Amino acid sequence: MQEKARAVRGAYAARETARYGRRWNDEELMLGFLGDVGDLAKLVQGKAGVRPREDLDQALAHELADCLWSVMSLADTYGVDLEAAFDRTMAELGAHLARDGAAPSNPESP
Template sequence: MDFQEMQARARSVRSRYAEVEAADYGRSWTTEEIMLGFLGDVGDLAKLVQGKAGVRPRDDLDEALAHELADCLWSVLTLADVYGVDLAGAFTSTMDELDQALTAD
């Protein structure tokens, strides 16, 4: 799956979540609530990273880590979509800037 397909898939899943939220809560989540969900996912990811370091072991660690990384990526794709950020372009330019900074040292 290429980046544009990932973005479209994330948008589709977000749209379905909005329908569920509207049915359950009478409205879909705000951008701020999506961000708070992302923060929760990052916290879950941090626990799994601790697990990889041996601090919080669990039987399904590799699967859980992959799942949580994907959850976090979905949130980033969703937030970029909401705010109209060309994430592929921003990633490319940011990596170019970092490469330049690292080459200059």
């Protein structure tokens, strides 16, 4: 997934350079992510019946993937090993839940 995300980000960077004379900077990448999260929030409202649309499930899947791509691009930008960070965070959350007596339901979970 990370290789695909990098390839698409590289293609966008080339397009940005051709259009604007430079690629988006780190802050602009983050602002793009915020826009994606806003779009996702509207689709979640749709799932709650507030903003219905015919292609809701397809649009929701697309926007979740778009948000994931943005997170992966930001992780690359800042040199974060997202897989390692995810594993660490899930272990920390699992330990926190275990301390509270609410162990994760998946036996393979941390």
